Amino acid sequence: xxxxxxxxxxxxxxxxxxxxxxxxxxxxxxxxxxxxxxxxxxxxxxxxxxxxxxxxxxxxxxxxxxxxxxxxxxxxxxxxxxxxxxxxxxxxxxxxxxxxxxxxxxxxxxxxxxxxxxxxxxxxxxxxxxxxxxxxxxxxxxxxxxxxxxxxxxxxxxxxxxxxxxxxxxxxxxxxxxxxxxxxxxxxxxxxxxxxxxxxxxxxxxxxxxxxxxxxxxxxxxxxxxxxxxxxxxxxxxxxxxxxxxxxx
Numbered sequence: 001x002x003x004x005x006x007x008x009x010x011x012x013x014x015x016x017x018x019x020x021x022x023x024x025x026x027x028x029x030x031x032x033x034x035x036x037x038x039x040x041x042x043x044x045x046x047x048x049x050x051x052x053x054x055x056x057x058x059x060x061x062x063x064x065x066x067x068x069x070x071x072x073x074x075x076x077x078x079x080x081x082x083x084x085x086x087x088x089x090x091x092x093x094x095x096x097x098x099x100x101x102x103x104x105x106x107x108x109x110x111x112x113x114x115x116x117x118x119x120x121x122x123x124x125x126x127x128x129x130x131x132x133x134x135x136x137x138x139x140x141x142x143x144x145x146x147x148x149x150x151x152x153x154x155x156x157x158x159x160x161x162x163x164x165x166x167x168x169x170x171x172x173x174x175x176x177x178x179x180x181x182x183x184x185x186x187x188x189x190x191x192x193x194x195x196x197x198x199x200x201x202x203x204x205x206x207x208x209x210x211x212x213x214x215x216x217x218x219x220x221x222x223x224x225x226x227x228x229x230x231x232x233x234x235x236x237x238x239x240x241x242x243x244x245x246x247x248x249x
Contacts, residue, residue: 004040018064025062045146072144078104082198084111099137101238109155113203159216166192170213172220173204
């Protein structure tokens with residue numbers, strides 16, 4: 001049986017009633033084929049989740065009545081992905097998979113060696129697109145928290161913003177980069193609960209950008225002998241972080 005799952009922002013929750021936005025109601029009614037009386041899972045992307053019965057479904061609207069609350073606990077480990085922007089489809093994939101892997105925040109960054117250059121309006125349109133992709137990924141995979149997608153900023157600004165995280169690392173092709181396994185083993189002794197990961201383009205961050213990362217407290221780490229595509233590197237390291245630092249279920 002297909003799971004019926006939908007999203008309603010916190011402002012649409014009123015006591016035991018949830019009124020879906022028109023776009024979400026259309027998806028539930030016409031794509032998932034839900035009908036009045038069906039029980040669905042509704043979540044607000046900020047940790048609240050409930051089983052609810054669809055009590056009204058007409059005129060392009062849908063109202064739900066909560067049957068049972070099932071709040072999601074806060075993530076034990078908060079992971080921020082500092083991601084150099086890449087071409088549209090590849091960046092879409094990164095946002096989708098990062099959401100599925102439970103990141104708390106994604107900060108898209110402009111780096112010197114990127115081939116993607118966007119004006120202010122294009123940047124905002126792209127950010128809104130990524131936020132929709134994150135929402136759809138959360139709906140599909142059952143994640144209760146939708147990551148915040150930040151605006152595109154210079155990588156140095158993002159590194160400064162993340163300098164207070166308990167464990168900050170940057171993927172690097174430099175010969176003196178620490179093996180990822182060694183960095184993780186050392187970090188585990190501190191039991192970090194806030195983690196930041198900076199992923200650059202295939203050509204790596206520039207020496208100046210890596211110097212800025214070190215100044216922000218980041219540990220340059222090697223992902224092995226192969227030069228991974230940006231999206232592969234992001235998914236690879238996020239999967240490892242989830243395995244190594246999240247408690248077993």
